[in-house]
Each structure stands twice: as C-alpha cells, then as structure tokens.
Amino acid sequence: MGLFDSVKAALGIRAEADATRDADPEDLFGMSTAYVTMYADLDFDSVGAAALCFSSVDSTDFADTVDEIADLLHAGEEETGTEFRFHEDDNGYSWVVLEDGDEEDLVTSIHFAADTLVERGYGSRLLAAVFGFARDGDRAYWIYSFRRGAYYPFAPRNGDHDKQLEFKLESVLDGELTVEPDKEYWYPLWPDRRGGHPWE
Known part of the structure; x- marks a missing residue:
C-alpha cells in the first residue's frame, strides 16, 4: 500500500475514530447551490459526475440494501436519465458512481443512496460523497465527509495537490457549505489510476 493509498484509507479509519456526529445525508443538499457558485464565481463547471463512497459489510442484509439502492437508482434513471454504476477501488471501498449533466439530479441521487444506507442502519459505513468540477484542464472536487x-x-x-486553489475554494464556499475547519482532515482522495477521478 503506497502513501496515497494510506491517505485514502485514513478517510475511513481516522475519521471514524474522530467522528463528530452521525452521518446526515441532508447535508448533501448544500451542494445544489454550491454548483452555481463554483461556476459563477470561479468558472468551474461540473464534470457531470459524482460518487458516494462506503465500506461494505459481508452480510445478506447489506447486500439487500445495496440491491435496494440499485432499484431506487434504476427508477431515477428512467425519470431523470441519471446513469449509475457500482465500483470497488483498489483499497476495497465501494462506490456508487453517478453521471448526469443536471447537477440537481446528481445531488438528489447521491442523497437517495446515502439515505437508504442510513435508514437500513448502515450510516456508519458511509465515508464520503465526491462532487467533481473542471476549469481549463484543471480539476477540483468537493468532498463531504460523513x-x-x-x-x-x-x-x-x-x-x-494545489493548496492555493484549495484555499481559494474554501474562501469562496465557506458559509455556503459547512467546510471542515481542521485541515488535518482534508484527505486527498487519489484515484486508482493517474488522470482518473477519485472514484476511478
């Protein structure tokens, strides 16, 4: 396991030990207006994708819960066109990856998936929701730590990682989003492959 993998693993291990409260999927709706601010104030467009990261449990009930999430997202796919897929990264974490040009649909679908895990008693398995942006070849992400x-x-x-840009994003969105004040918890979620998104 390399340095980047260790940092990625810390999102679940260290943050769980220092958790401040139970996971609340309602916080995700703050991203709806953040998409507008990212474009209007910083010229960052959505990459048309977002993802939910969680750690799996080897049980029939958990498998049924994941099937329920798939059913919900299938229903949403017919209504909104939001495509989805499940993915397991090199560290063994599971992802629900969503693709849609409509940012509201991305936020709503991420919320549905996260809320289902919470309602079925698996809120502690939620790690992060990741929303992607791009500007002139640069990428930036807002990561929500459950x-x-x-x-x-x-x-x-x-x-x-571009710390100057990260501080700029913080200064513009702080107040609109609840931004983690302790930068020790700003874990970079490196992708499994160079040039990929954190969920790839």
Whole structure:
C-alpha cells in the first residue's frame, strides 16, 4: 500500500475514530447551490459526475440494501436519465458512481443512496460523497465527509495537490457549505489510476 493509498484509507479509519456526529445525508443538499457558485464565481463547471463512497459489510442484509439502492437508482434513471454504476477501488471501498449533466439530479441521487444506507442502519459505513468540477484542464472536487459532517476541497495537480486553489475554494464556499475547519482532515482522495477521478 503506497502513501496515497494510506491517505485514502485514513478517510475511513481516522475519521471514524474522530467522528463528530452521525452521518446526515441532508447535508448533501448544500451542494445544489454550491454548483452555481463554483461556476459563477470561479468558472468551474461540473464534470457531470459524482460518487458516494462506503465500506461494505459481508452480510445478506447489506447486500439487500445495496440491491435496494440499485432499484431506487434504476427508477431515477428512467425519470431523470441519471446513469449509475457500482465500483470497488483498489483499497476495497465501494462506490456508487453517478453521471448526469443536471447537477440537481446528481445531488438528489447521491442523497437517495446515502439515505437508504442510513435508514437500513448502515450510516456508519458511509465515508464520503465526491462532487467533481473542471476549469481549463484543471480539476477540483468537493468532498463531504460523513464522519466529520463537513465538506473540504481537493484540487489534484501532477501527482500533488494545489493548496492555493484549495484555499481559494474554501474562501469562496465557506458559509455556503459547512467546510471542515481542521485541515488535518482534508484527505486527498487519489484515484486508482493517474488522470482518473477519485472514484476511478
């Protein structure tokens, strides 16, 4: 396991130990207006995709819960056109990846999936929701940590992250989103492959 993998794993292990409150999917709706601000104030467009990260449980009930999420998203796909797929990354974390040009649909679908896990008693398995943006070849992400009940920015660049851009994102969106005040918890979610999104 490399350094980036260790940091990714810390999102679940360390944040669980230092969790501030139970997961609340209602916090995700703050991203609806954040999409507008990201474009209007920073010229960042949505990448048309978002994802929910969670740790699985080897049980029939949990498998049934994931099937229920798939059923809900299938119904939404027919109504809104939001495409979805499940993915397991190199660290063994599970992802629900959603693709849609309508940001409201992305937020709503992420909420449905997260809320289902909470209602079925698996809120503690929720790790993060990730929303992607792009501007002139640069990428930026807003990551919601369910364990901390707060968002934080992540701006990858050439195998490192652009701290100046992350601080800029914080200054513009703080107040509109609940931004994690302790930067020690701004875990970079590196993708499994170079150039991919955190959920790839």
